[in-house]
Amino acid sequence: MSVLSGIEPKQVFTFFEEICQIPHGSGNVDGISEYLLQFARKRHLFCIQDKLKNIIIIKEASAGYEGEEPYILQGHMDMVAVKEPDCDIDMVKEGLRLRTADGRIYAEGTSLGGDDGIGVAYCLALLDTQEIELPRLEVILTVDEETGMEGATGIDLSMLQGRRMINLDQEEEGIFITSCAGGARVDVVIPVEKAQSSIRTDDMQLMEIKVTGLLGGHSGMEINKGRGNANCLLGEVLRAVGEHMPLRLVNMQGGVADNAIAKESMAVLAMKAGEEKELEAIVKEQESSIRQSLQETDPGVKVVCRTVSGEKVFYTPESIRSALDCLGELPNGVIAMSKDVEGLVETSLNLGILALSDEGLRLQYAVRSSVDCEKEALCRQMTEIAQKAGAQISIRGRYPGWAYRKESPLRDKMVRIYENMYGRKPMLEAIHAGLECGILSGKIEGLDCVCIGPDLYDVHTTGEQMDIASVGRVWEYLLAVLTQ
Numbered sequence: 001m002s003v004l005s006g007i008e009p010k011q012v013f014t015f016f017e018e019i020c021q022i023p024h025g026s027g028n029v030d031g032i033s034e035y036l037l038q039f040a041r042k043r044h045l046f047c048i049q050d051k052l053k054n055i056i057i058i059k060e061a062s063a064g065y066e067g068e069e070p071y072i073l074q075g076h077m078d079m080v081a082v083k084e085p086d087c088d089i090d091m092v093k094e095g096l097r098l099r100t101a102d103g104r105i106y107a108e109g110t111s112l113g114g115d116d117g118i119g120v121a122y123c124l125a126l127l128d129t130q131e132i133e134l135p136r137l138e139v140i141l142t143v144d145e146e147t148g149m150e151g152a153t154g155i156d157l158s159m160l161q162g163r164r165m166i167n168l169d170q171e172e173e174g175i176f177i178t179s180c181a182g183g184a185r186v187d188v189v190i191p192v193e194k195a196q197s198s199i200r201t202d203d204m205q206l207m208e209i210k211v212t213g214l215l216g217g218h219s220g221m222e223i224n225k226g227r228g229n230a231n232c233l234l235g236e237v238l239r240a241v242g243e244h245m246p247l248r249l250v251n252m253q254g255g256v257a258d259n260a261i262a263k264e265s266m267a268v269l270a271m272k273a274g275e276e277k278e279l280e281a282i283v284k285e286q287e288s289s290i291r292q293s294l295q296e297t298d299p300g301v302k303v304v305c306r307t308v309s310g311e312k313v314f315y316t317p318e319s320i321r322s323a324l325d326c327l328g329e330l331p332n333g334v335i336a337m338s339k340d341v342e343g344l345v346e347t348s349l350n351l352g353i354l355a356l357s358d359e360g361l362r363l364q365y366a367v368r369s370s371v372d373c374e375k376e377a378l379c380r381q382m383t384e385i386a387q388k389a390g391a392q393i394s395i396r397g398r399y400p401g402w403a404y405r406k407e408s409p410l411r412d413k414m415v416r417i418y419e420n421m422y423g424r425k426p427m428l429e430a431i432h433a434g435l436e437c438g439i440l441s442g443k444i445e446g447l448d449c450v451c452i453g454p455d456l457y458d459v460h461t462t463g464e465q466m467d468i469a470s471v472g473r474v475w476e477y478l479l480a481v482l483t484q
């Protein structure tokens with residue numbers, strides 16, 4: 001039974017509702033991809049479905065629009081599929097239960113997938129229409145954006161003619177995204193040495209030092225908020241300890257993902273009798289200086305130590321000292337702010353994961369920059385520091401940034417039309433995180449791109465909602481941009 005049938009714009013919500021009936025969580029896109037392929041076939045539109053299940057659909061220009069430059073429209077077909085603990089929907093096999101209330105659409109017990117189902121629905125409504133005359137449309141619908149932009153990374157766009165693209169994956173009406181960061185993953189492994197097993201340890205005990213209580217956050221969007229990184233703070237605490245006593249490090253682990261600011265980190269040291277008191281005093285002193293420096297930005301931070309039990313197998317204090325020195329020399333956090341866009345972080349990095357094992361002290365960083373040569377310069381700087389310490393460094397998963405274009409005819413046109421329609425300028429925003437626009441910009445020489453969308457709330461959660469009136473306004477606006 002249709003829930004959205006009475007709601008305008010009908011042509012958009014009809015397709016949105018159809019999409020919601022097909023399970024399409026990231027990694028489960030075969031069904032939605034097949035639906036899109038059949039949609040194109042039924043309408044005799046040129047369509048490519050690639051190996052990854054990405055879809056490209058092309059609709060030729062209407063009569064009168066043949067001379068007009070084509071538009072590329074883009075969205076992603078996957079959604080973050082999450083549900084309430086008591087919800088009985090099998091999100092791999094079943095559709096969503098759409099509901100409306102107070103001018104908004106939501107899905108009962110689950111995420112809605114307005115991100116980016118509404119972007120896909122706009123594209124389908126434009127491809128479907130016979131009444132509205134349009135320039136040539138080249139529609140790109142990618143898979144698995146939410147899990148790492150695998151679809152955008154793997155897609156071949158060489159057959160496209162368009163050089164201007166409207167991405168429909170933005171969550172706030174009236175805010176246009178015009179730049180995003182590129183990135184890379186940098187792994188550093190600093191060698192460490194096991195201490196001789198002949199050393200007597202029966203009179204030693206183990207003490208754990210833990211950095212905890214931090215806010216953490218997204219390593220792109222929240223890197224400039226002055227929050228503490230537990231991995232870096234733990235490195236500082238241990239270096240301070242090492243000035244007073246040998247660092248017989250048994251273990252050191254922290255963080256959960258390279259793109260999350262580390263919230264917790266721990267180390268275990270083997271102590272000789274009498275050293276514990278001194279350790280506690282140093283840790284207390286370190287805690288108070290860290291608390292002071294983070295009092296405005298991350299006030300919950302704690303550094304605690306306690307006795308623990310376990311095997312007393314440790315690494316040599318000398319090798320640990322030099323590993324920690326290397327960790328301290330490697331940069332972290334904001335490296336540079338943008339000169340073009342006020343308040344935008346241009347280049348940053350985050351030590352997301354730290355892990356000590358026989359292989360060495362492994363450090364995993366997410367590096368980001370909207371300027372690709374700045375990202376490469378930072379990687380070179382890290383390589384020099386790592387190599388000086390005899391560490392291995394590997395740089396992987398590079399993806400290009402989308403630098404703010406000083407000249408953008410598409411952006412100018414979209415701003416002008418927005419102003420004519422609403423009597424005010426849209427906000428132009430640059431973000432310090434990766435978007436598909438960055439990856440696709442790297443594939444189409446000279447791509448002119450703007451990212452827009454209607455108001456969505458609490459995306460990626462079971463509380464996700466979509467504003468009905470906003471969907472309507474963005475539809476009208478999109479039509480104005482495409483036809484003027």
Ligand SMILES: [Zn+2]
Pocket residue numbers: 076115116145169
């Ligand atoms: Zn999205």
